[in-house]
Protein backbone atom coordinates (compact mmCIF):
# COMPACT_ATOMS: atom_id res chain seq x y z
CA UNK A 577 0.00 0.00 0.00
CA UNK A 578 3.02 2.25 0.57
CA UNK A 579 3.65 2.61 -3.13
CA UNK A 580 0.49 4.60 -3.76
CA UNK A 581 0.21 8.32 -3.04
CA UNK A 582 -0.67 9.87 0.29
CA UNK A 583 -4.31 10.77 -0.38
CA UNK A 584 -5.00 7.28 -1.71
CA UNK A 585 -3.42 5.68 1.35
CA UNK A 586 -5.70 7.80 3.56
CA UNK A 587 -8.79 6.02 2.23
CA UNK A 588 -7.52 2.55 1.26
CA UNK A 589 -4.71 1.52 3.61
CA UNK A 590 -5.30 -0.65 6.66
CA UNK A 591 -8.66 -2.12 5.60
CA UNK A 592 -8.62 -5.76 6.72
CA UNK A 593 -9.85 -8.69 4.65
CA UNK A 594 -13.39 -9.25 5.81
CA UNK A 595 -15.35 -12.49 5.38
CA UNK A 596 -18.49 -10.50 4.41
CA UNK A 597 -16.70 -8.04 2.17
CA UNK A 598 -17.34 -5.08 4.49
CA UNK A 599 -16.15 -1.86 2.83
CA UNK A 600 -15.91 0.05 6.12
CA UNK A 601 -13.85 -1.01 9.15
CA UNK A 602 -15.59 -3.57 11.42
CA UNK A 603 -15.50 -2.86 15.17
CA UNK A 604 -14.30 -5.90 17.11
CA UNK A 605 -16.04 -5.32 20.42
CA UNK A 606 -14.46 -8.20 22.30
CA UNK A 607 -12.12 -8.42 25.26
CA UNK A 608 -10.71 -11.87 24.50
CA UNK A 609 -10.15 -14.15 21.50
CA UNK A 610 -10.82 -17.90 21.55
CA UNK A 611 -8.21 -20.48 20.52
CA UNK A 612 -8.96 -23.53 18.39
CA UNK A 613 -6.78 -25.72 20.64
CA UNK A 614 -4.48 -25.63 23.64
CA UNK A 615 -1.55 -25.70 21.28
CA UNK A 616 -2.88 -22.70 19.35
CA UNK A 617 -3.31 -20.71 22.59
CA UNK A 618 0.20 -21.57 23.68
CA UNK A 619 1.57 -20.54 20.30
CA UNK A 620 -0.16 -17.15 20.32
CA UNK A 621 1.12 -16.40 23.80
CA UNK A 622 4.66 -17.53 23.01
CA UNK A 623 5.06 -15.68 19.69
CA UNK A 624 2.81 -12.66 20.18
CA UNK A 625 1.27 -13.51 16.78
CA UNK A 626 -2.52 -13.64 16.52
CA UNK A 627 -4.94 -12.18 19.05
CA UNK A 628 -5.31 -13.11 22.70
CA UNK A 629 -6.72 -10.21 24.72
CA UNK A 630 -7.68 -6.70 23.61
CA UNK A 631 -5.47 -4.92 26.14
CA UNK A 632 -2.54 -6.06 23.97
CA UNK A 633 -4.07 -6.13 20.46
CA UNK A 634 -7.41 -5.99 18.65
CA UNK A 635 -8.11 -6.22 14.89
CA UNK A 636 -9.84 -2.79 14.74
CA UNK A 637 -6.88 -1.15 16.48
CA UNK A 638 -4.48 -3.01 14.23
CA UNK A 639 -6.22 -1.67 11.13
CA UNK A 640 -5.73 1.86 12.49
CA UNK A 641 -2.07 1.09 13.22
CA UNK A 642 -1.53 -0.04 9.63
CA UNK A 643 -3.21 3.07 8.23
CA UNK A 644 -1.15 5.38 10.47
CA UNK A 645 2.08 3.62 9.52
CA UNK A 646 1.20 3.94 5.82
CA UNK A 647 0.54 7.68 6.21
CA UNK A 648 3.63 8.50 8.27
CA UNK A 649 6.00 6.25 6.29
CA UNK A 650 6.61 4.11 9.40
CA UNK A 651 7.47 0.41 9.59
CA UNK A 652 5.57 -0.17 12.84
CA UNK A 653 2.86 1.59 14.84
CA UNK A 654 1.00 1.15 18.12
CA UNK A 655 -2.11 3.04 19.21
CA UNK A 656 -2.95 4.28 22.71
CA UNK A 657 -5.80 5.79 24.68
CA UNK A 658 -4.35 9.31 24.38
CA UNK A 659 -1.37 11.29 23.16
CA UNK A 660 -0.08 11.42 26.74
CA UNK A 661 -0.08 7.61 26.96
CA UNK A 662 1.82 7.38 23.66
CA UNK A 663 4.48 9.89 24.75
CA UNK A 664 5.07 8.13 28.06
CA UNK A 665 5.37 4.70 26.39
CA UNK A 666 7.73 6.00 23.71
CA UNK A 667 10.16 7.49 26.24
CA UNK A 668 10.18 4.81 28.94
CA UNK A 669 10.92 2.19 26.28
CA UNK A 670 14.33 3.90 25.99
CA UNK A 671 15.22 5.56 29.28
CA UNK A 672 15.62 4.21 32.80
CA UNK A 673 16.55 5.62 36.18
CA UNK A 674 19.73 7.70 35.90
CA UNK A 675 19.27 8.35 32.17
CA UNK A 676 18.70 11.73 30.55
CA UNK A 677 16.41 13.09 27.85
CA UNK A 678 16.95 16.33 25.94
CA UNK A 679 13.67 18.08 25.12
CA UNK A 680 12.77 21.24 23.24
CA UNK A 681 11.73 24.31 25.23
CA UNK A 682 8.11 25.32 24.70
CA UNK A 683 6.74 21.76 24.46
CA UNK A 684 3.01 21.13 24.87
CA UNK A 685 2.29 21.96 28.53
CA UNK A 686 1.14 18.48 29.58
CA UNK A 687 4.20 16.91 27.95
CA UNK A 688 6.41 19.12 30.10
CA UNK A 689 4.30 18.11 33.10
CA UNK A 690 4.63 14.42 32.20
CA UNK A 691 8.40 14.76 31.84
CA UNK A 692 8.91 16.72 35.05
CA UNK A 693 6.53 14.79 37.28
CA UNK A 694 6.22 11.25 35.94
CA UNK A 695 9.68 10.78 34.38
CA UNK A 696 11.01 12.59 37.46
CA UNK A 697 9.46 9.91 39.68
CA UNK A 698 11.28 7.29 37.60
CA UNK A 699 14.62 9.04 38.04
CA UNK A 700 14.85 10.17 34.41
CA UNK A 701 16.15 13.75 34.05
CA UNK A 702 14.99 16.05 31.26
CA UNK A 703 17.05 19.02 29.99
CA UNK A 704 15.20 21.69 28.01
CA UNK A 705 16.97 23.55 25.19
CA UNK A 706 15.84 25.24 21.95
CA UNK A 707 15.28 22.73 19.11
CA UNK A 708 18.48 23.72 17.30
CA UNK A 709 21.48 21.49 16.58
CA UNK A 710 24.08 23.45 18.57
CA UNK A 711 21.86 23.92 21.61
CA UNK A 712 21.19 20.16 21.72
CA UNK A 713 24.88 19.32 21.16
CA UNK A 714 25.83 21.44 24.17
CA UNK A 715 23.87 19.33 26.67
CA UNK A 716 24.48 15.87 25.13
CA UNK A 717 26.08 13.42 27.54
CA UNK A 718 26.81 9.70 27.65
CA UNK A 719 23.56 9.34 29.61
CA UNK A 720 21.37 10.94 26.92
CA UNK A 721 18.91 8.34 25.64
CA UNK A 722 16.55 10.47 23.54
CA UNK A 723 16.13 13.89 21.93
CA UNK A 724 12.48 14.98 21.95
CA UNK A 725 11.06 17.86 19.85
CA UNK A 726 7.71 18.94 18.39
CA UNK A 727 7.05 19.53 14.68
CA UNK A 728 5.51 22.93 15.37
CA UNK A 729 5.64 24.42 18.85
CA UNK A 730 2.43 25.77 20.30
CA UNK A 731 1.56 28.63 20.45
CA UNK A 732 5.02 29.90 19.43
CA UNK A 733 4.77 28.18 15.98
CA UNK A 734 8.51 27.51 15.67
CA UNK A 735 9.83 24.60 13.61
CA UNK A 736 12.91 22.60 14.71
CA UNK A 737 16.13 22.09 12.80
CA UNK A 738 15.05 18.55 11.84
CA UNK A 739 18.06 17.71 9.68
CA UNK A 740 20.69 19.17 12.03
CA UNK A 741 19.28 17.35 15.06
CA UNK A 742 18.82 14.11 13.09
CA UNK A 743 22.46 14.19 11.99
CA UNK A 744 23.59 14.79 15.56
CA UNK A 745 21.38 11.96 16.89
CA UNK A 746 22.70 9.58 14.23
CA UNK A 747 26.31 10.48 14.92
CA UNK A 748 25.88 9.79 18.65
CA UNK A 749 23.59 6.76 18.32
CA UNK A 750 20.74 8.45 20.21
CA UNK A 751 17.04 8.12 19.41
CA UNK A 752 15.43 11.20 17.84
CA UNK A 753 11.74 11.39 18.82
CA UNK A 754 9.35 13.90 17.23
CA UNK A 755 5.88 14.73 18.56
CA UNK A 756 4.22 15.13 15.16
CA UNK A 757 0.74 16.03 16.41
CA UNK A 758 0.93 19.35 14.55
CA UNK A 759 2.33 17.57 11.47
CA UNK A 760 -1.15 15.99 11.17
CA UNK A 761 -0.14 12.35 10.55
CA UNK A 762 1.95 13.40 7.58
CA UNK A 763 -0.62 15.63 5.91
CA UNK A 764 1.76 18.47 6.84
CA UNK A 765 5.06 16.86 7.85
CA UNK A 766 6.61 13.38 7.98
CA UNK A 767 9.52 13.47 10.46
CA UNK A 768 10.47 9.81 9.88
CA UNK A 769 11.55 10.86 6.39
CA UNK A 770 13.59 13.73 7.90
CA UNK A 771 15.74 11.51 10.11
CA UNK A 772 13.55 10.91 13.18
CA UNK A 773 13.63 7.36 14.54
CA UNK A 774 10.34 7.60 16.41
CA UNK A 775 7.18 9.69 16.03
CA UNK A 776 4.56 10.13 18.76
CA UNK A 777 1.35 11.99 18.27
CA UNK A 778 -2.02 12.81 19.66
CA UNK A 779 -4.75 11.41 17.41
CA UNK A 780 -7.23 13.61 19.28
CA UNK A 781 -6.36 16.56 17.03
CA UNK A 782 -6.18 16.47 13.20
CA UNK A 783 -6.31 12.64 12.90
CA UNK A 784 -9.74 12.29 14.48
CA UNK A 785 -10.56 15.73 13.14
CA UNK A 786 -13.93 16.08 14.76
CA UNK A 787 -12.95 16.75 18.35
CA UNK A 788 -14.95 13.69 19.39
CA UNK A 789 -12.42 11.22 20.84
CA UNK A 790 -8.97 10.95 22.43
CA UNK A 791 -6.20 8.79 21.05
CA UNK A 792 -2.45 8.59 20.55
CA UNK A 793 0.17 6.67 18.60
CA UNK A 794 3.84 5.72 18.57
CA UNK A 795 5.39 5.07 15.15
CA UNK A 796 8.91 3.95 14.31
CA UNK A 797 11.16 3.04 11.46
CA UNK A 798 13.27 -0.07 11.77
CA UNK A 799 16.84 0.62 12.81
CA UNK A 800 19.83 -1.10 14.41
CA UNK A 801 19.98 1.70 16.95
CA UNK A 802 18.13 -0.35 19.59
CA UNK A 803 21.17 -2.63 19.92
CA UNK A 804 22.88 0.24 21.72
CA UNK A 805 20.25 0.35 24.49
CA UNK A 806 20.63 -1.80 27.62
CA UNK A 807 16.97 -2.95 27.87
CA UNK A 808 17.28 -4.51 24.41
CA UNK A 809 20.46 -6.47 25.01
CA UNK A 810 20.00 -7.63 28.61
CA UNK A 811 19.31 -11.39 28.57
CA UNK A 812 16.20 -12.76 30.28
CA UNK A 813 16.08 -16.00 32.31
CA UNK A 814 16.29 -18.02 29.09
CA UNK A 815 19.22 -16.04 27.76
CA UNK A 816 17.12 -14.26 25.10
CA UNK A 817 17.17 -10.49 24.54
CA UNK A 818 14.61 -8.23 22.92
CA UNK A 819 17.14 -7.62 20.17
CA UNK A 820 17.79 -11.34 19.56
CA UNK A 821 14.02 -12.02 19.40
CA UNK A 822 12.70 -8.99 17.51
CA UNK A 823 15.71 -7.37 15.77
CA UNK A 824 14.90 -3.90 14.37
CA UNK A 825 11.26 -4.30 15.55
CA UNK A 826 12.43 -4.62 19.17
CA UNK A 827 11.57 -1.02 20.02
CA UNK A 828 7.90 -1.34 19.09
CA UNK A 829 7.72 -4.70 20.89
CA UNK A 830 8.87 -2.97 24.09
CA UNK A 831 6.58 0.04 23.57
CA UNK A 832 3.63 -2.36 23.30
CA UNK A 833 4.69 -4.47 26.23
CA UNK A 834 5.12 -1.50 28.57
CA UNK A 835 2.32 0.80 27.42
CA UNK A 836 -0.35 -1.72 26.41
CA UNK A 837 0.18 -5.17 27.97
CA UNK A 838 1.53 -3.96 31.31
CA UNK A 839 0.18 -0.43 31.83
CA UNK A 840 -3.08 -0.95 29.91
CA UNK A 841 -3.22 2.49 28.27
CA UNK A 842 -5.18 0.87 25.46
CA UNK A 843 -7.40 2.61 22.89
CA UNK A 844 -11.01 1.43 22.71
CA UNK A 845 -11.83 -0.20 19.33
CA UNK A 846 -14.86 2.13 19.07
CA UNK A 847 -12.51 5.09 19.19
CA UNK A 848 -10.05 3.38 16.84
CA UNK A 849 -12.94 3.14 14.36
CA UNK A 850 -13.72 6.87 14.61
CA UNK A 851 -10.08 7.85 14.16
CA UNK A 852 -9.69 5.43 11.22
CA UNK A 853 -12.67 7.12 9.56
CA UNK A 854 -11.37 10.60 10.45
CA UNK A 855 -8.12 9.86 8.60
CA UNK A 856 -10.06 9.38 5.35
CA UNK A 857 -10.77 13.10 5.08
CA UNK A 858 -7.53 14.28 6.72
CA UNK A 859 -5.72 15.40 3.53
CA UNK A 860 -8.78 17.36 2.37
CA UNK A 861 -9.35 18.96 5.76
CA UNK A 862 -5.73 20.02 6.19
CA UNK A 863 -5.50 21.40 2.66
CA UNK A 864 -8.68 23.44 2.97
CA UNK A 865 -8.04 24.72 6.52
CA UNK A 866 -4.44 25.63 5.61
CA UNK A 867 -5.72 27.75 2.73
CA UNK A 868 -8.23 29.46 5.01
CA UNK A 869 -5.53 30.04 7.68
CA UNK A 870 -3.37 31.80 5.09
CA UNK A 871 -6.31 33.94 4.01
CA UNK A 872 -7.14 34.88 7.61
CA UNK A 873 -3.48 35.66 8.41
CA UNK A 874 -3.34 38.07 5.48
CA UNK A 875 -6.65 39.65 6.47
CA UNK A 876 -5.66 40.05 10.14
CA UNK A 877 -2.23 41.39 9.31
CA UNK A 878 -3.78 44.48 7.84
CA UNK A 879 -6.21 44.97 10.75
CA UNK A 880 -5.61 48.13 12.86
CA UNK A 881 -6.46 46.38 16.17
CA UNK A 882 -3.97 43.54 15.67
CA UNK A 883 -0.40 44.18 16.86
CA UNK A 884 1.13 41.05 15.40
CA UNK A 885 0.15 37.98 13.39
CA UNK A 886 2.11 34.72 13.38
CA UNK A 887 1.42 32.13 10.69
CA UNK A 888 4.07 30.08 8.86
CA UNK A 889 2.26 31.00 5.61
CA UNK A 890 3.30 34.67 5.86
CA UNK A 891 6.53 35.20 3.87
CA UNK A 892 8.14 37.29 6.65
CA UNK A 893 7.23 34.82 9.42
CA UNK A 894 10.28 33.36 11.25
CA UNK A 895 8.97 29.82 10.47
CA UNK A 896 8.22 30.42 6.78
CA UNK A 897 11.49 29.06 5.35
CA UNK A 898 11.49 25.86 7.41
CA UNK A 899 7.80 25.33 6.67
CA UNK A 900 8.58 25.59 2.95
CA UNK A 901 11.40 23.11 3.35
CA UNK A 902 9.67 20.55 5.59
CA UNK A 903 5.88 20.92 5.23
CA UNK A 904 3.40 20.06 2.48
CA UNK A 905 1.29 23.11 3.40
CA UNK A 906 1.67 25.94 5.91
CA UNK A 907 -0.74 24.54 8.48
CA UNK A 908 -4.04 25.44 10.02
CA UNK A 909 -2.87 27.52 12.99
CA UNK A 910 -2.23 31.18 13.49
CA UNK A 911 -1.87 33.48 16.47
CA UNK A 912 -2.64 37.16 16.86
CA UNK A 913 -1.58 39.59 19.53
CA UNK A 914 -4.03 42.31 20.56
CA UNK A 915 -3.54 45.50 22.57
CA UNK A 916 -3.92 45.72 26.36
CA UNK A 917 -2.92 42.16 27.25
CA UNK A 918 -5.39 39.80 28.92
CA UNK A 919 -8.09 42.51 29.16
CA UNK A 920 -7.82 43.25 25.47
CA UNK A 921 -7.98 39.53 24.67
CA UNK A 922 -11.06 39.12 26.90
CA UNK A 923 -12.81 42.00 25.10
CA UNK A 924 -12.16 40.29 21.76
CA UNK A 925 -12.94 36.70 22.78
CA UNK A 926 -16.01 37.32 24.90
CA UNK A 927 -17.72 39.05 21.98
CA UNK A 928 -16.63 36.41 19.52
CA UNK A 929 -19.00 34.02 17.75
CA UNK A 930 -16.14 31.54 17.37
CA UNK A 931 -15.96 28.70 19.93
CA UNK A 932 -13.50 29.24 22.78
CA UNK A 933 -11.99 25.79 23.48
CA UNK A 934 -8.56 24.28 24.24
CA UNK A 935 -8.29 22.01 21.22
CA UNK A 936 -6.77 22.13 17.73
CA UNK A 937 -7.37 20.30 14.45
CA UNK A 938 -11.17 20.29 14.85
CA UNK A 939 -13.50 20.79 11.87
CA UNK A 940 -14.73 23.88 13.76
CA UNK A 941 -12.53 26.94 14.21
CA UNK A 942 -11.49 27.16 17.87
CA UNK A 943 -9.95 30.14 19.62
CA UNK A 944 -8.17 30.14 22.96
CA UNK A 945 -6.29 32.53 25.26
CA UNK A 946 -3.12 30.53 26.10
CA UNK A 947 -2.00 32.92 28.89
CA UNK A 948 -4.95 32.01 31.13
CA UNK A 949 -5.76 28.47 29.89
CA UNK A 950 -3.37 26.06 28.17
CA UNK A 951 -0.27 27.73 29.62
CA UNK A 952 -1.88 29.21 32.74
CA UNK A 953 -0.09 26.85 35.13
CA UNK A 954 3.37 27.97 34.04
CA UNK A 955 5.14 30.78 35.89
CA UNK A 956 5.04 34.17 34.18
CA UNK A 957 8.69 34.00 33.05
CA UNK A 958 8.14 30.44 31.75
CA UNK A 959 5.09 31.58 29.77
CA UNK A 960 7.01 34.48 28.23
CA UNK A 961 9.90 32.14 27.40
CA UNK A 962 7.46 29.82 25.60
CA UNK A 963 6.32 32.79 23.49
CA UNK A 964 3.02 33.20 25.36
CA UNK A 965 2.10 36.86 25.88
CA UNK A 966 -0.98 38.18 27.74
CA UNK A 967 -2.49 39.59 24.53
CA UNK A 968 -1.95 36.42 22.48
CA UNK A 969 -4.91 34.56 20.93
CA UNK A 970 -4.48 31.19 19.21
CA UNK A 971 -6.75 30.35 16.31
CA UNK A 972 -7.08 26.74 15.09
CA UNK A 973 -8.79 27.10 11.73
CA UNK A 974 -11.62 24.75 10.76
CA UNK A 975 -13.76 24.21 7.70
CA UNK A 976 -16.21 27.13 7.88
CA UNK A 977 -16.49 29.44 4.90
CA UNK A 978 -13.49 31.83 5.10
CA UNK A 979 -15.78 34.83 4.46
CA UNK A 980 -17.81 34.03 7.60
CA UNK A 981 -14.64 33.65 9.66
CA UNK A 982 -13.34 37.00 8.43
CA UNK A 983 -16.68 38.65 9.20
CA UNK A 984 -16.80 37.18 12.73
CA UNK A 985 -13.19 38.06 13.52
CA UNK A 986 -13.75 41.55 12.12
CA UNK A 987 -16.82 41.93 14.36
CA UNK A 988 -15.09 40.94 17.57
CA UNK A 989 -11.99 43.05 16.84
CA UNK A 990 -14.09 46.16 16.09
Ligand SMILES: *Cc1c(COP(=O)(O)O)cnc(C)c1O
Pocket residue numbers: 658659660661684686687726755757758777778779780781790791792
Ligand atom coordinates in the same frame (compact mmCIF):
# COMPACT_ATOMS: atom_id res chain seq x y z
C1 LIG B 1 -2.83 17.38 22.57
C2 LIG B 1 -1.38 17.15 22.48
C3 LIG B 1 -0.76 16.11 23.18
C4 LIG B 1 -1.51 15.21 24.14
O1 LIG B 1 -2.46 14.46 23.50
P1 LIG B 1 -3.82 13.97 24.21
O2 LIG B 1 -4.45 13.14 23.15
O3 LIG B 1 -4.60 15.18 24.58
O4 LIG B 1 -3.40 13.16 25.41
C5 LIG B 1 0.60 15.93 23.02
N1 LIG B 1 1.32 16.74 22.23
C6 LIG B 1 0.76 17.75 21.54
C7 LIG B 1 1.62 18.59 20.67
C8 LIG B 1 -0.60 18.00 21.65
O5 LIG B 1 -1.15 19.03 20.98
